[in-house]
Amino acid sequence: MKPKEAPIARPPHPLLSRDLIARTALGLIDRDGSDGASVRRIAANLGVNPTSLYNHVPNRAAIIEDVRAIVSANIDSRPLRETSWENGLRTWARSYRSAFAGHPRAIPLLMTTRSSTPVLMAQYEDFAVAAEAVGWTSTQVLPLLTAFESFILGSVLDMSGPAVVFDPTGQEEQFPRFAAAFSSLEHEDPNDPVASRAFELGLAMLISSARPEHYDAR
Template sequence: MPRQGEIGMSTESPRRAGRPRTAILNRDRITEHALSLVSQDGYDALTMQQLARSLGVSPSALYNHVDSKHDLLQWIQELVMAQVDTSAFGKLDIHDALIQWATSYRNVFALHIPLIPIIAVLPVANSPRTIAMYEHVAETLKTHGLAESEVIPTIVALESFIFGSAMDTGAPHDIFDTSNHREATPHFTQAVAAQRATGVNTSDDSFGRGLRALVTGLLASRDLT
């Protein structure tokens, strides 16, 4: 006859299979939830309390992993910037490399438009991936003859266009509707109608035109072509 504690008479309760009672927190999971909140509802939606709620934990548990909202923004910056393709640098000529990088940059932020006003002014000191991206661009510009004092202004000029173009992807289709002012704006109204007749995506076409002109102009101004 088995004694207590032997098979069939264990006093221990069997461990239940399934999900743990407490949500598992790590940097990746926290950052993905934070990015989702900002992308859907904007910067103001990102509070530690709201983030903790979306993760299914208490704010105190969240603070065990991240110190502040500022740190969260740095984590988000790292996550998003990792998606920007810099592989063309060192492989393609400078013109094509800048075009490919800027296009990837714009497309990434077109998916996260509410982030633009935040990331555009966020210091990069604690974002190694962002710094690495800038290093690729800076090295390419310098290697092809741009003066060091001109590298940052050139990058900022490109970024300003990139961010603005990313925001433009969220513009309503009828943004240039002149139905109430057609008589006063015959040229503009006809231009809008002509563009719509092409069936071409205005945002994408405008970005491509502007980017090519900007890159060509910047390179030509320094005799780098």
């Protein structure tokens, strides 16, 4: 009788991969902020020795780039090429905000490290092509892109905090008009919070002046 083959032992932990390392890092960043991106913490969460990670990624910077790629993959820049400039900006900006909405604690880390991840570079290429198509020069593309990104990411941070960070209660006589505006929050629709309305208002204002003929450098 042929002896039974011994079952293949399953590894005690999920097999390491570059994607697993990056997604683990993102989860830790979501929980702990930039501190969660340390190689030691990522390895501990995966139940492996820190040196094991270097079989898949060269360094911490590469992990951060992979995290950026995961988040940025949800940004849709195709409308910048496929629709009108204004409609493309609107769709791109909304998808950008949505991509980071679930990861606001990643913003300080990702916005203070250099990036060359192809996912993001392809999106920036779409932006540059669309911007130049309506008349912006190559020297104006980066300031224009930065203006939009600063607004979008600021909006993400705004929506991740309290509805408002100011309260004039008790000072209504000194600041009657602002107090009246503040009191309108009592009737706020939870499905349409201040942060969302502020984003749409600000986005509309940016887009309305997003052609070079409307630009005034004074």
